[in-house]
Amino acid sequence: MLEVCQFNGTYNSPGMTASEGRLHYFVWATLPSPLILTADVRTLNATAEGRACLDMLLNPEVLAINQDPRVAGARLLRAGADPSPPVAPDDVTYQVFGRPLAAAGAFAAVLVNRARAPLPVTLDWGELGLPHPAGSARVRNAGARADVGAFVGSWTATVPPRDAIVVTVTQGAL
Secondary structure, eight states: OOOOOOOSSSSOTTSOOHHHHHHHHHHHHHSSSOOOOOSOHHHHTTSHHHHHHHHHHTOHHHHHHHTOTTOOOOEEEEEEOOSSSOOOTTOOOEEEEEEEOSSTTEEEEEEEEOSSSOEEEEEEHHHHTOSSTTSEEEEEETTTTEEEEEEESEEEEEEOTTEEEEEEEEETOO
């Protein structure tokens, strides 16, 4: 169940921080599944964190990913452990999910940092499914509603701790 923006004196009652709520929402929104809001929208506008959460929930770019007409499910592209700080061999500190979108050469991806420190996470065009992995692609941070730039072969972002970055990637856009 998707639970974000459940305020109860702190950020939200299930015990998630704002960044954990964003992580939860971005991964969920990348799946072609219903997004059901259970928060009281009358109270969300009453506080700065509530307005920020409402802005996240109503982000048209993230909603467009969720509602994409191709209705392709996101899949886990890669997961692993950051070598520093040392973790147990079976610990997963980062994950990369991706899915194709209806527009030709367009994909959505979520870079997840499960660690408690910032972590560089790479999105590789070949893992994403671009037909020409070494080609160029334009990256747009859908969560921030900002163009990131054009890159060849892959793109790396430093993801804040216990947070996620959701992007769209469009092939051949240098």
